[in-house]
Amino acid sequence: MGVGITADGLVMAYDDVRAVDGVSFTVAPGEFFGLLGPNGAGKTTTLEMIEGLRKPQSGSVRIDGHEPWRREPELQRRMGVQLQSSSFFDRLTAREQLDTFGALYRVAAGRTDEMLEQFGLVDKADLRTEDLSGGQKQRLSIACALIHDPDVVFLDEPTAALDPQARRNLWDVLRTINDSGRTVVLTTHYMDEAEALCDRVAIMDAGRILELDTPAALVRGLDAPVRISLAPGTLSLEDARAVAGADEVAAGESALTITTRDPSRVLTELASRDALDGLSVKGASLEDVFLELTGREYRA
Amino acid sequence: MTPFGSLARAMLKGFFRDRMALFFSILFPLMFLVLFGGIFTDQGASKAEIIQVGPVAVLDDVPKDARAYVDESLDITRSSDLAAAVVKVRKGDADAVISQDGDTLSVRFSQADQVKAGQVQGTFAAIVQSANLAVTGQAPKFSLTTARVEDKSLSTIQFFTPGLLGWAIASGATFGAAANLVVWRRNGLLRRLRLAPIPTSAVVLARVAVSIAIALVQAVIFLAVGMVLFGLKLTGSWPMIVPLLVAGTLAFMSIGLLAGSIAKTEEAAIGMANFVVLPMAFLSGSFFPLDGAPRWISAVGTVLPLKHLNDGMLDTMVRGEGPAAALLPVAFLLVFAVVVSAIASRVFRWDD
Numbered sequence: 144m145g146v147g148i149t150a151d152g153l154v155m156a157y158d159d160v161r162a163v164d165g166v167s168f169t170v171a172p173g174e175f176f177g178l179l180g181p182n183g184a185g186k187t188t189t190l191e192m193i194e195g196l197r198k199p200q201s202g203s204v205r206i207d208g209h210e211p212w213r214r215e216p217e218l219q220r221r222m223g224v225q226l227q228s229s230s231f232f233d234r235l236t237a238r239e240q241l242d243t244f245g246a247l248y249r250v251a252a253g254r255t256d257e258m259l260e261q262f263g264l265v266d267k268a269d270l271r272t273e274d275l276s277g278g279q280k281q282r283l284s285i286a287c288a289l290i291h292d293p294d295v296v297f298l299d300e301p302t303a304a305l306d307p308q309a310r311r312n313l314w315d316v317l318r319t320i321n322d323s324g325r326t327v328v329l330t331t332h333y334m335d336e337a338e339a340l341c342d343r344v345a346i347m348d349a350g351r352i353l354e355l356d357t358p359a360a361l362v363r364g365l366d367a368p369v370r371i372s373l374a375p376g377t378l379s380l381e382d383a384r385a386v387a388g389a390d391e392v393a394a395g396e397s398a399l400t401i402t403t404r405d406p407s408r409v410l411t412e413l414a415s416r417d418a419l420d421g422l423s424v425k426g427a428s429l430e431d432v433f434l435e436l437t438g439r440e441y442r443a
Numbered sequence: 444m445t446p447f448g449s450l451a452r453a454m455l456k457g458f459f460r461d462r463m464a465l466f467f468s469i470l471f472p473l474m475f476l477v478l479f480g481g482i483f484t485d486q487g488a489s490k491a492e493i494i495q496v497g498p499v500a501v502l503d504d505v506p507k508d509a510r511a512y513v514d515e516s517l518d519i520t521r522s523s524d525l526a527a528a529v530v531k532v533r534k535g536d537a538d539a540v541i542s543q544d545g546d547t548l549s550v551r552f553s554q555a556d557q558v559k560a561g562q563v564q565g566t567f568a569a570i571v572q573s574a575n576l577a578v579t580g581q582a583p584k585f586s587l588t589t590a591r592v593e594d595k596s597l598s599t600i601q602f603f604t605p606g607l608l609g610w611a612i613a614s615g616a617t618f619g620a621a622a623n624l625v626v627w628r629r630n631g632l633l634r635r636l637r638l639a640p641i642p643t644s645a646v647v648l649a650r651v652a653v654s655i656a657i658a659l660v661q662a663v664i665f666l667a668v669g670m671v672l673f674g675l676k677l678t679g680s681w682p683m684i685v686p687l688l689v690a691g692t693l694a695f696m697s698i699g700l701l702a703g704s705i706a707k708t709e710e711a712a713i714g715m716a717n718f719v720v721l722p723m724a725f726l727s728g729s730f731f732p733l734d735g736a737p738r739w740i741s742a743v744g745t746v747l748p749l750k751h752l753n754d755g756m757l758d759t760m761v762r763g764e765g766p767a768a769a770l771l772p773v774a775f776l777l778v779f780a781v782v783v784s785a786i787a788s789r790v791f792r793w794d795d
Binding site for chain 1: 444445446448449450452453454456457460461626629630631632634635636637638639640641793794
């Protein structure tokens, strides 16, 4: 179970735009790997080269030693693919979609019921896909990708256009995919998603990988200060300034905020002054790393 | 179930659950069959309506044995107002006014209905000839017998069933292939299938099998309605329509694949298919015979697959010709399918 992936110097250019410009990384067997980046960063094109939909113009991809663009059936049987759009057969029910995809991989008929059960679609089994909600469609789409129990799964923006509840629900599903030891490669432009799911994240922009590490290491590397907020009136402004380790103190209407690069020292100090009322601590997130790396200007 | 079988089943279910596709490929052509069947069924038997003004000796004194012939082709009413009768003919309420002035028989007809005009003139010319002959008192030297060359069972339904069926097959196969290709490319299913461990040929063959199955369903329904409602009779080597339909479906599918490869949206693909299929149906004589059409129209027809399908079906289904009559049309349709598919494969894209 679980296969390793090596991408080495991938390049794909359309006209004179280099959509992917020298991307290299490896994914360990059983790893949950994320490609994070804004729209147009080259995530999907990179994923398509890894899946074998496109042959890289230069560079190479190996999945367990195979070159995916050769479309060898032995490799394809071990790959599960979920594409950006909901790629379903027209006017078939959820059950029929699973049956049809299952037959393409020659799996036993009983698999459909297992998948419906696992993805919470039992009572939607006889609805046509056109009548499913966005979240149900995505769950079905992932179920179709997993019908043949693949060793490696590719997911292209699986939670795009879902409401927050459906997203959280899908995250739970995605975690279980990886629990069984599969390798998972996911693209997303949601920072919280990459942080919540991925073992390692490659941050992409303009066809290149800017950073590649675990979400925690990326955040740590940012060396961003931590903001500690207290309920107003817990501590006076002067007292707060006197707290050892506080870099900056600001009093607002709803909270008093202490900015620090040494949160443990500040928290110890606050505890000793018995000033922990309404305390909240906000560290840097992958979002801060992302914005730091890709810039804040709005991109259409 | 094999990948081929499951794909074919998925496509068939998709088709039979698509009410619009069902309507346009089966019900809509069938409406034309019923319409044409109703309009043309008794065309040959219709009588000319004649208004007789004043006494007309040749009609009034017609001998007993000729009476039957006159009653069969003419429906005579009497009037005393010549001017009013002529107005009726001009308006189309009657086909001709007949009156006699001395020894001259006068027929006033309208050229608006050319068939009736010819019928009226011919009938009265014959009546006057035989009256003249009778006056001479001589026995007729020559006699006339008539027989038509087609099977005795032939009625007009025989002529337009093959043409309308051909049109239905052309629509079904062209639209089916074009829409299928565009929809699957746009929703990513083509790419998804490309990553499944199945050969591309399995996908193509499944679509071919489904289109042929749909064509055969169309044919069965058409022939059944023609036979039960309108007395259609199949003659000679009618089972040859099966290879004709298979080859025709391949030819029309290739047109659909070309349209689906070029078009970016489903609407564009349908528009393109319409642009090809409807003029082709007219130029191939699906709706009316092209015997009187200018030569360039028949010249265009010879390169159209539907023209060959229609000719082949006419020959084997109703003209009573042998199975060999289907060979040339089948060969043309297959060559057409190969050439157009080759062009389509050059412009084919897996994704947008």
